[in-house]
Amino acid sequence: MNIGHVREYLDNGRLMARKGWNGKGMYIEKVSFVAETDPLKFGHNRSPFTQMKTATGEFNVWTCSTADFYADDWVEVDKDGNILTYADGRTAVTGG
Numbered sequence: 001m002n003i004g005h006v007r008e009y010l011d012n013g014r015l016m017a018r019k020g021w022n023g024k025g026m027y028i029e030k031v032s033f034v035a036e037t038d039p040l041k042f043g044h045n046r047s048p049f050t051q052m053k054t055a056t057g058e059f060n061v062w063t064c065s066t067a068d069f070y071a072d073d074w075v076e077v078d079k080d081g082n083i084l085t086y087a088d089g090r091t092a093v094t095g096g
Contacts, residue, residue, distance in 0.1 A: 001074040001087045003064065009076055010050065017081065019073040023055025025081035028062050053079075 001009075006016050010030040017027040033046040052062035076085035083092045 002072050003069050003074070006074050015077050015079065016074055017077045018068065018071055019075055019087070020071065025057070026053060026055055027077050027081060028052045
């Protein structure tokens with residue numbers, strides 16, 4: 001999968017990671033806000049952003065690096081970092 005696929009997956013609420021990332025359980029996800037009904041009371045509408053769950057379990061705002069942008073080792077993962085869909089579209093075998 002390339003970064004274009006990643007954007008589509010994120011827009012559909014999925015979690016994504018790179019196989020090349022070293023930390024276990026790391027992933028990125030899109031965070032969206034619902035527009036407030038009273039902008040004078042709540043301030044400006046917020047734009048969506050991407051956050052990363054780090055190997056230590058913390059969440060930080062994530063900005064795509066050049067290496068991530070051109071990578072083709074993106075995979076869909078679950079919240080534990082287990083691969084659900086591989087870069088070539090294969091679905092991971094789960095269960096036991």
